[in-house]
Amino acid sequence: MTVLPENDDQPKYHPLPQKPDDHDPKQQLKTGDRKKQQRTIECWEWVFISVMIFVILVLVLFYITLMTYLSFIDFSNDPxxxxxxxxxxxxxxxxxxxxxxxxxxxxxxxxxxxxxxxxxxxxxxxxxxxxxxxxxxxxxxxxxxxxxxxxxxxxxxxxxxxxxxxxxxxxxxxxxxxxxxxxxxxxxxxxxxxxxxxxxxxxxxxxxxxxxxxxxxxxxxxxxxxxxxxxxxxxxxxxxxxx
CATH class of the missing domain: 2.60.40 (Immunoglobulin-like)
Structure with a gap:
């Protein structure tokens, strides 16, 4: 049997990357977990922002009320x-x-x-x-x-x-x-x-x-x-x- 030498000029074929199968249960599970995790992070971010806005509004209203009370108070006894x-x-x-x-x-x-x-x-x-x-x-x-x-x-x-x-x-x-x-x-x-x-x-x-x-x-x-x-x-x- 005669063995033919390898020719470097011959084209080499590489396997194409496999396209993820959307119907693959494992792939669907990973994609769902990522989306769920992202929604959870976004939800907590909105909760944190809402709490901070509420706290700031409460402090501002408290300060305005206090300043109004102190500024317009009628002395029970004048100096x-x-x-x-x-x-x-x-x-x-x-x-x-x-x-x-x-x-x-x-x-x-x-x-x-x-x-x-x-x-x-x-x-x-x-x-x-x-x-x-x-x-x-x-x-x-x-x-x-x-x-x-x-x-x-x-x-x-x-x-x-x-x-x-x-x-x-x-x-x-x-x-x-x-x-x-x-x-x-x-x-x-x-x-x-x-x-x-x-x-x-x-x-x-x-x-x-x-x-x-x-x-x-x-x-x-x-x-x-x-x-x-x-x-x-x-x-x-x-x-x-x-x-």
Whole structure:
């Protein structure tokens, strides 16, 4: 028998890949398992997304409700402000140039009468007025005032101010001379306050939005030269207004 040598030039035949038989039970089982697994993953993804959306909506609604409650709440008791004492070291009008020289020490009390809310006094601006004319503006350092607590605030008001004619033509000097004869000077202390409320729910602290308030104190200060008289400074209650 003669064996013919192999010819490398002869074409080689490779078996074609078999097409999966859709009717093969094993193949059908694998395809079904993959689809079922994919549907399960998609289902859990939608469940997770839905839960997260629900949680976020609940937190947003809770925050809005709380902020609305804190922002528009009507104080059961308004914050209280008193001027306890005013010590005038100097309050003199120059007879030559209508310049008022003043040096006053003002002692105030801030009180929070509420049981459920603390108060943050973030910004306090004090204007000292003499018959409508501003003598000085002082900025007081802010502080926190807890439930049923008091805080003393001291203001040192020192400087000079030129008194001018009012719109009706009345000279401030006339007011000064009249009050000098009566032994009492009338001065207004006006506070502009930026504040917010703080309350505690469970273990969390919540702050309200900032809101502005105004405090007006009408003060009657005895003359410096009348120390031996019966005129004494009376503790003054200040008027509080929210705006």
């Amino acid at each position: 209280e402000f008193h001027v306890d004492d005013v010590t005038p070291t100097q309050f003199e009008l120059s007879p030559t140039n209508n310049t008022l020289y003043y040096n006053l020490d003002v002692n105030m009390t801030f009180r929070n009468p509420n049981n459920k809310f603390g108060i943050h006094y973030d910004k306090i601006r004090a204007n000292v007025m003499y018959h409508g004319q501003r003598l000085m503006t002082k900025h007081v350092q802010g502080f926190y005032l807890g439930h049923k607590m008091n805080n003393n605030v001291n203001l040192s008001v020192k400087g000079q101010q030129l008194l001018v004619l009012l719109e009706n033509g009345v000279d401030e000097k006339e007011f000064y001379e009249s009050e000098s004869r009566n032994g009492v000077y009338e001065i207004d202390l006006k506070l502009r306050i930026k504040m917010r409320l703080t309350t505690t729910l469970s273990w969390e602290f919540f702050n309200s939005r900032h809101f502005n308030s105004r405090v007006v104190c009408h003060l009657k200060i005895p003359l410096i030269s009348s120390q031996d008289s019966k005129v004494e400074f009376e503790r003054t209650h200040c008027v509080y207004k929210q705006w």
